[in-house]
Amino acid sequence: MKDLQTIFDNSKQLYSMTDIDEALDRLAASLTEQYANSNPVILCVMNGSVITTGHLLPKLSFPLELDYIHLTRYGEKTIGGELNWLHKPTTELASRTVILIEDIFDEGVTLQALRKYCEQAGAKSVSCVSLIDKAHENKVGLPPEFIGLTVPDCYVFGFGMDYQGYWRNAPGIYAVEEID
Numbered sequence: 001m002k003d004l005q006t007i008f009d010n011s012k013q014l015y016s017m018t019d020i021d022e023a024l025d026r027l028a029a030s031l032t033e034q035y036a037n038s039n040p041v042i043l044c045v046m047n048g049s050v051i052t053t054g055h056l057l058p059k060l061s062f063p064l065e066l067d068y069i070h071l072t073r074y075g076e077k078t079i080g081g082e083l084n085w086l087h088k089p090t091t092e093l094a095s096r097t098v099i100l101i102e103d104i105f106d107e108g109v110t111l112q113a114l115r116k117y118c119e120q121a122g123a124k125s126v127s128c129v130s131l132i133d134k135a136h137e138n139k140v141g142l143p144p145e146f147i148g149l150t151v152p153d154c155y156v157f158g159f160g161m162d163y164q165g166y167w168r169n170a171p172g173i174y175a176v177e178e179i180d
Contacts, residue, residue, distance in 0.1 A: 010177045014152075015151075015172055016172050027146050031099070045100055045101060045114065052102075096123055098118045100118070100128040102129065102130040102144065129145070130147050131159070
């Protein structure tokens with residue numbers, strides 16, 4: 001536990017809760033403009049986007065259905081591995097507008113698989129909201145249609161994103177600093 005506290009104490013805050021709330025306001029305005037009349041299914045991509053989804057949904061003043069989907073490459077590791085399905089949505093996606101809510105767009109492997117799953121389930125359209133876009137060129141697939149904030153190419157945690165299974169509760173978005 002001491003090491004985890006040291007990680008937090010030595011991290012650099014990239015975005016405050018105020019910064020995140022402003023980004024979520026912008027995302028909500030864009031989503032409302034595009035989807036207010038489409039009765040979308042919102043899929044919270046677990047676990048990382050649970051906080052983003054919880055803060056974003058009250059800002060959307062139109063009818064929608066909520067479900068979740070859980071596909072991970074990380075688990076409690078800091079490096080992505082094989083895709084592992086933990087939960088598929090129970091809401092019928094056929095002929096529906098689907099909006100995936102992601103925490104971070106890093107390499108795009110998970111998002112590509114999520115889009116493919118929704119398309120194969122018969123979704124009319126699939127789009128993605130990502131709170132964070134990690135700035136680097138090593139990406140695959142389509143990028144999210146809606147992005148809140150950008151971070152440099154470093155390991156980040158907080159506001160739902162974890163560091164080795166911890167610090168999802170950190171009040172903001174933080175970059176891990178290398179400790180000698």
